[in-house]
Amino acid sequence: MTQTPAGSVLQVFVTETYRIDLADTSADPLLTRLTAACHRVAAEDKAGQAWSKAKTYQGYTSYGSILDLTVIDPAFGELKALIETQSLIYARLLELDLQGKVPKLYNMWINVLDPGGGHTGHNHPLNAFSGTIYLETPPGSGDLDLEDPRQPLLMHAPPRQAKAEPFRRTFISVTPQRGTLVLWESWLRHQVGINTGNGKRLSISFNLDM
Numbered sequence: 535m536t537q538t539p540a541g542s543v544l545q546v547f548v549t550e551t552y553r554i555d556l557a558d559t560s561a562d563p564l565l566t567r568l569t570a571a572c573h574r575v576a577a578e579d580k581a582g583q584a585w586s587k588a589k590t591y592q593g594y595t596s597y598g599s600i601l602d603l604t605v606i607d608p609a610f611g612e613l614k615a616l617i618e619t620q621s622l623i624y625a626r627l628l629e630l631d632l633q634g635k636v637p638k639l640y641n642m643w644i645n646v647l648d649p650g651g652g653h654t655g656h657n658h659p660l661n662a663f664s665g666t667i668y669l670e671t672p673p674g675s676g677d678l679d680l681e682d683p684r685q686p687l688l689m690h691a692p693p694r695q696a697k698a699e700p701f702r703r704t705f706i707s708v709t710p711q712r713g714t715l716v717l718w719e720s721w722l723r724h725q726v727g728i729n730t731g732n733g734k735r736l737s738i739s740f741n742l743d744m
């Protein structure tokens with residue numbers, strides 16, 4: 535019987551996200567100041583509390599009430615600069631042609647996610663890059679789940695093996711720590727896993743465009 539030769543896999547259309555962990559780096563004091571500022575805003579922002587309740591958000595978000603966090607506390611301005619720097623690094627790693635422009639942060643919002651809370655699959659239309667920085671991540675407070683963007687096209691494609699290499703799976707879970715910053719291109723669908731722990735998860739999400 536003739537032996538059939540084996541070919542090799544040609545990887546194409548890779549989805550690349552970005553992670554940096556900022557705890558115990560020179561940015562650690564900023565994480566501490568951001569945490570305090572977020573808790574102060576969450577306690578004082580009555581409009582945001584009402585908006586969160588009206589939208590049945592389980593916890594508090596400033597998404598519907600505060601357009602520009604940078605005017606509220608300088609820590610948010612420092613975070614904006616940090617995110618813009620990291621986004622440029624990410625864009626260069628992806629070999630994107632920015633045509634001389636640099637990513638600019640246009641909005642960011644605080645998320646205090648109560649136990650039992652989560653956020654179903656979505657993307658962030660009309661932006662180039664999106665991401666989240668995590669400030670408090672008690673045990674079980676939920677992963678960031680990234681979804682294969684080819685999902686709607688898979689049709690008769692066989693499912694992946696349960697123990698397939700992570701980059702071949704349909705969902706990738708990122709377990710954040712205090713200080714984890716994750717960036718992705720804004721078209722990438724993602725969801726926030728249910729907070730099954732006992733503590734609140736604190737994060738700041740944001741969008742950038744060119």
Ligand SMILES: [Fe+2]
Pocket residue numbers: 656657658724739
């Ligand atoms: Fe999101």
